[in-house]
Amino acid sequence: MGTPARAATVVGAGCAFALLLSPSYLPAGTDVVVTGVLPLSFFAAGVLARVLRPGHSVGDGLLAVGVLHLAAISGALLGTRVSGVAAVLVAEASAVLYALGFVALLDLLVRYPTGRHAWRAVGPLVLSAAVLATVVAALAVLGGREAPSVLGLEGDPNPVHVPALSPFSAGVAAIALLPVAGVVLLLARYASATEQDRAQMRWPIGTAALTAAGLLTTGLAEDALGPGTQTAVFVTAGAALPVSFLVGLLRHTEEADRLAAVEASRARLAEVADAERQRIERDLHDGAQQRILALLTRVELARGGVDGGGALDVELQGISAELRSVHRELRELARGVYPATLTDHGLAEAIRSALGRLPVPAQLAVTPGVEGRRFPVAVEGAAYFVVLEGLANTLKHAGDAEVRVRLDATDDVLRVTVADSGRGFDRPVDGTGLLGLRDRVAAAGGSLDVDGRPGTGTTLRALLPAVGRAGG
Structure with missing residues (x-):
């Protein structure tokens, strides 16, 4: 105390x-x-x-x-x-x-x-x-x-x-x-209130209401029940009131502690998953991609030693083209696992890079609260994949509709918004991508909302904790 x-x-x-x-x-x-x-x-x-x-x-x-x-x-x-x-x-x-x-x-x-x-x-x-x-x-x-x-x-x-x-x-x-x-x-x-809170409020509400009714109807209750019975009922209800508060407090805090432990566990799992994604991305970049580039260099050197236009040169040229294609696919795969740009340069640059590869018009608005600022790994990862999921949904459902992405942050909250001008929907349906994204955002301590009506397009909004450091 x-x-x-x-x-x-x-x-x-x-x-x-x-x-x-x-x-x-x-x-x-x-x-x-x-x-x-x-x-x-x-x-x-x-x-x-x-x-x-x-x-x-x-x-x-x-x-x-x-x-x-x-x-x-x-x-x-x-x-x-x-x-x-x-x-x-x-x-x-x-x-x-x-x-x-x-x-x-x-x-x-x-x-x-x-x-x-x-x-x-x-x-x-x-x-x-x-x-x-x-x-x-x-x-x-x-x-x-x-x-x-x-x-x-x-x-x-x-x-x-x-x-x-x-x-x-x-x-x-x-x-x-x-x-x-x-x-x-x-x-x-x-x-x-939530159902969790309601469960702890019912008994205190009942005893408090009974006590309040006793205060309001003291004279009537005494006439109807008699002084002794009225006093016994009022005293019993009055004594039960603080007990109900105490029991409800203990149960509520126990449940809150349990939920906090679950949220902390989810956050740790998300951090471990992001760290593993970063490791896989580095291994792909430093291992397989570098070996493919080395093979491509050897093929190009071999082409220099043969007659141009011959069968062997054509074959080596085909091998070179295939190696370039495999390298591009592997680079895209590594970027999807966890983009190196996000790790090295932060959220704003990673989103710019993603929009630069988009085959539809896109607008990006980055406020000073986000530009150059770094956030926790789980938050940056969740925000990045919110944008990617929004872009993927636009390409899948909205065709060549215009996309608007906005990154905004205060001291406490990072807001990520992805909106398109497509056809919208009657009811939001959570596919596998959105379900996984909700889990990722929740594990980072945030929330995800999908909004859209027919003819007005679709908007994806995420609110994430913005506890970060100034970028350099």
């Missing part, structure tokens, strides 16, 4: 200890243990989450909810031992902590299960809610005729009562409903 987490844990533990001792000096009939079940459950779940998944913001959120509410309840207990202005100051602190506990629960709900907000606007909204809750809670204390207590205990007359602030007393109850907004946002996140 980090220092803030340790400090929060120590504070929470002290408050929990005070809470457990409280029945010995509280007025008879005060069920503070029932009131403290929810914060105690959050605190315990938060400590376990910090131990098992240190640094995850969901664990931090669980701990924050528990510590803030435990501290607020401890403040309320302290308020029973003091009077006058001191009681008001303690009530102020207790009310603010209690309100911030509900804001922390709101933040936990909107961060679950990944630990990040699903929408950019949520962070500022949570921060605004924290500021508003602090102000409303502080003003509500000043507006009360008695020094208020988050435990609902009767207090002494408020010596600094400000009648004009009395309406803010109702605002405290509204703050307690902030988690309802969190449940609504969690449901919205569920609608667009």
Whole structure:
């Protein structure tokens, strides 16, 4: 645990200890243990989450909810031992902590299960809610005729009562409903989440919805079920809420770790495959191609020693032509395995070389973010073969249509686009080439998209991580 987490844990533990001792000096009939079940459950779940998944913001959120509410309840207990202005100051602190506990629960709900907000606007909204809750809670204390207590205990007359602030007393109850907004946002996140995330969201959504319903219908539930049954149901649901978050967090991070290991394994396999391609290309270039060129030289020297136009000269000329053809085919084969230009000069030059061999018109746009820049081997290989696959599909399906290739990169992302002006398609069909290309792009940490409609041509887009070095 980090220092803030340790400090929060120590504070929470002290408050929990005070809470457990409280029945010995509280007025008879005060069920503070029932009131403290929810914060105690959050605190315990938060400590376990910090131990098992240190640094995850969901664990931090669980701990924050528990510590803030435990501290607020401890403040309320302290308020029973003091009077006058001191009681008001303690009530102020207790009310603010209690309100911030509900804001922390709101933040936990909107961060679950990944630990990040699903929408950019949520962070500022949570921060605004924290500021508003602090102000409303502080003003509500000043507006009360008695020094208020988050435990609902009767207090002494408020010596600094400000009648004009009395309406803010109702605002405290509204703050307690902030988690309802969190449940609504969690449901919205569920609608667009992956099945993996949904599996970890169902139980927390159920327990959170039940707890929120309990907050909204406290009076009705008490009338229908009776005080004892209503309290038992609410306490059970409340205790299950942090447990559901903890279990979901553990399962989600386990699945995320497993997927990360699979992605890392795929990336290593892609790097090994590219390294092997480079080795085969070098072996073809330095071995077989050089031997063919040596044989071609010997044939040409032999032709110089025979009569021109004779049968032997014609035969040697045919052998020479065949050797040149074999050399060209072998060079194209080596370039298809892994182009030497890509290894030696980078992505932009390799694409220029590929377009130069294309029998149809082609336009290439290379932004300054790509020109002269080198990327990881797997990324360069994936980007190069995306372009080659796009060119092959154009030649196969679009005939002499014009081809446009664009290479664009920011600090983080390399974008590769291959578009043609051909006939397009009704539905994209992944052939063997595209399936293999998707795997290669995914192994490099990117994504591939194919788009096209009849009469509008076809566009192949790849997004790849652009963690690279400046070229030289």
